[in-house]
Amino acid sequence: RAVSSFLQTTKVASCCQLEEFLTLKTYGNCLSTMAEKYPGSTLDYLACGLDCTYREMGILTGEDDINVEQISANQAVHGEAYQEAIGKAVDACLAQRDEFREQEKFTKSECSMFALKFHGCIMVESMRNCPAERWDSSVLCEKCYQQCIYEELEAVDGLEIRVEKLYALAEGFPADYRHAVHLAIDECAKRLRKTRYTFEQMNAQCSLFGFAVDRCVRLLIYENCPTARWSAAVACTKSRQAQCQLEELEVIDGEELHLEKLYPLTAKFPADYRHAVRHAIDECDAWLQGIKKERRRPDRKAHCPLIGMEVENCLHRTTFSNCPNSRWKASITCNKREEMEQCCQVDMIIPLDGADDCSSTVDETSEPHDKMMCPLECKLKSLGLLNGDDLVEAKVQEYVDRLEGDWKDTANTIATDCSTTITEMKKKIQERDHDMKCSPVGAIFMMCLMKHTQAKCPEDKWQNTSFCNKMRSGECFPKRGRQ
Numbered sequence: 001r002a003v004s005s006f007l008q009t010t011k012v013a014s015c016c017q018l019e020e021f022l023t024l025k026t027y028g029n030c031l032s033t034m035a036e037k038y039p040g041s042t043l044d045y046l047a048c049g050l051d052c053t054y055r056e057m058g059i060l061t062g063e064d065d066i067n068v069e070q071i072s073a074n075q076a077v078h079g080e081a082y083q084e085a086i087g088k089a090v091d092a093c094l095a096q097r098d099e100f101r102e103q104e105k106f107t108k109s110e111c112s113m114f115a116l117k118f119h120g121c122i123m124v125e126s127m128r129n130c131p132a133e134r135w136d137s138s139v140l141c142e143k144c145y146q147q148c149i150y151e152e153l154e155a156v157d158g159l160e161i162r163v164e165k166l167y168a169l170a171e172g173f174p175a176d177y178r179h180a181v182h183l184a185i186d187e188c189a190k191r192l193r194k195t196r197y198t199f200e201q202m203n204a205q206c207s208l209f210g211f212a213v214d215r216c217v218r219l220l221i222y223e224n225c226p227t228a229r230w231s232a233a234v235a236c237t238k239s240r241q242a243q244c245q246l247e248e249l250e251v252i253d254g255e256e257l258h259l260e261k262l263y264p265l266t267a268k269f270p271a272d273y274r275h276a277v278r279h280a281i282d283e284c285d286a287w288l289q290g291i292k293k294e295r296r297r298p299d300r301k302a303h304c305p306l307i308g309m310e311v312e313n314c315l316h317r318t319t320f321s322n323c324p325n326s327r328w329k330a331s332i333t334c335n336k337r338e339e340m341e342q343c344c345q346v347d348m349i350i351p352l353d354g355a356d357d358c359s360s361t362v363d364e365t366s367e368p369h370d371k372m373m374c375p376l377e378c379k380l381k382s383l384g385l386l387n388g389d390d391l392v393e394a395k396v397q398e399y400v401d402r403l404e405g406d407w408k409d410t411a412n413t414i415a416t417d418c419s420t421t422i423t424e425m426k427k428k429i430q431e432r433d434h435d436m437k438c439s440p441v442g443a444i445f446m447m448c449l450m451k452h453t454q455a456k457c458p459e460d461k462w463q464n465t466s467f468c469n470k471m472r473s474g475e476c477f478p479k480r481g482r483q
Contacts, residue, residue, distance in 0.1 A: 016130035019078055021086075021122060027053045038110065043172040048111035050119050064097060064114045066090070081131040089125035093118055106174050106228070150210035159209050161189045166217075176226035184220035188213060246311055257311070259285040272324035280318035283444055286424030287314060318447075343468035344457035349411045349449050350399050355379035361438075374438035376446055389439045391422055410456050418448035 030052035031045070038044035054060035058070045068090060075086050100117040107113055150156035155165040163185055170181040192212060246252045251261045259281050266274045266281075288310060358378030380386040384395045396419065400412050422445050462468065 016127045016136070017134040018123070018126055018130075019075070019082065021074075021119070021126075022053055023057055026056045030056065041110075041172075043107075044110045047109045047113050047116045050115040051111045054115040054119075060115055060118075063112065064101065064118075066094060066118065068094075079131075082134070085126060085129040085131055086122075088129045089122050092125045092128075093121035096121060106177060107172060108174070109172070150213055156210050156213060161185075161192060161213060163189050174228075176228060180221055180224040180226055181217075183224050184217045187220050188216035191216060251311070257285065257288055259288075259311070262315075276324055277315075277319055279440055279444065280315050282425050282428050282440075283318050283421065283448075284311065284314035285428050286421050289424050343463050343465075344453050345461045345463060346407050346411075346453070346457065347403055349403070349415060349453065350380075350383075350385065350396070350446065352379050352383075354383065356382035358382070373440050373443045376442040377438045380442040380445075386439075386442055389426065389441055391419055391441065391445060393419060407458065407461075410458075414449060414452040414456060417452060418445055421448055 027049070031049040034045045034049040034052065038048065051060070057074075059067055061067060071086070071090055072083070075083050078086075100114055100121075103117065104113045153165060153169070155162050155169075166185045167182060170178045170185075173181060192209070249261055249265075251258055262281050263278065266277045269277060356379060358375045361374040361378050377386060385392055385399075396415055400408065400415050403411050422441055425444060426441065
């Protein structure tokens with residue numbers, strides 16, 4: 001960041017008619033010395049060159065002590081308004097001294113980075129406080145900063161992103177942060193390639209493409225932020241509470257999941273809710289193990305993990321799917337479970353109309369979990385979809401094949417995904433040796449089909465009612481927490 005920051009601020013500062021802050025002869029001599037000393041490192045060349053210049057001019061002493069009086073003496077030949085602008089810039093940059101110190105911990109250089117960071121800051125703040133008579137009010141300076149910067153860096157050529165040029169700017173970063181930046185660059189190049197038409201149609205005095213690149217890269221660096229770089233501020237910490245809490249409970253260990261660690265937390269729940277939560281844990285474990293295999297990010301340990309949020313969201317969503325009647329919200333909006341199937345006006349993947357009447361299975365058990373699971377196990381067995389604990393894949397495919405058009409293809413994907421979820425879930429159940437009268441396979445398979453049908457429902461088949469939209473958005477989800 002230090003190299004790109006210096007180049008950027010140099011370009012942007014040209015919008016203000018600035019006087020030379022450095023003695024050019026001294027600066028030239030220092031750069032010549034550093035060019036010979038560090039021929040292969042732009043970062044060391046700039047950092048050491050400015051450190052040398054600041055010290056030779058008497059501006060910098062010790063580790064990071066700035067001689068304000070010396071700066072004032074150097075600027076005394078210029079007008080009062082200009083001197084005032086430089087004074088404000090110096091004050092603003094001195095106020096950032098602690099931040100510069102903190103940033104230096106993450107950048108490796110043969111010399112102190114302080115002079116480089118301070119000088120870049122001075123140029124930006126001088127422009128910000130530029131006297132009116134020295135400001136260039138052209139379109140370039142008023143509206144096109146980012147485009148100008150990225151073009152100057154040769155990182156943007158028209159509506160093309162020069163990925164290799166952006167990569168080069170991350171050269172001196174620590175490995176974890178460099179990896180986050182590379183991920184952001186790759187993803188932004190892919191996204192913006194799809195939206196070039198938008199920029200082509202803009203009737204603007206300058207392209208906003210550079211601005212879009214800048215915003216996109218910044219946002220995605222944030223999303224992939226390494227733990228060592230993350231601010232401990234309250235606003236930032238709140239966004240990672242799920243990750244932190246689940247790591248403290250040893251549910252998450254790096255990229256490994258141990259959702260069985262959540263089981264003891266359900267011990268004090270009422271029996272029906274405890275079973276709902278435990279089945280949510282099993283289903284989420286299977287689902288998360290599945291998506292973990294599909295991820296293709298290289299060296300995932302190098303970027304900031306957000307799997308805690310995925311675990312929390314899945315548990316929230318799936319507990320809702322398994323919600324016992326005693327826990328269901330009794331509002332007019334939410335207390336319409338029989339209407340859920342009508343929200344998506346497509347043929348059901350597995351209709352239960354032709355199944356046996358299995359109501360007697362409810363009376364044969366007193367366990368709330370079995371009252372939910374046994375009827376569905378019975379019905380699916382009567383339709384030939386279950387054989388013991390196993391889904392009959394051929395029979396499932398028969399039901400999918402009876403569908404038509406695009407919905408048939410979507411339904412096939414849904415059925416395949418849910419079958420995979422069941423396979424993973426069964427492994428977990430066997431490992432944990434659950435004692436159940438009836439298998440949860442049928443119930444979880446049907447819940448999975450319904451959930452994915454709503455998520456992938458064709459827009460022209462979705463019932464755009466208040467109830468359906470609230471169901472889809474999760475507004476009727478039961479409140480989380482221990483009871």
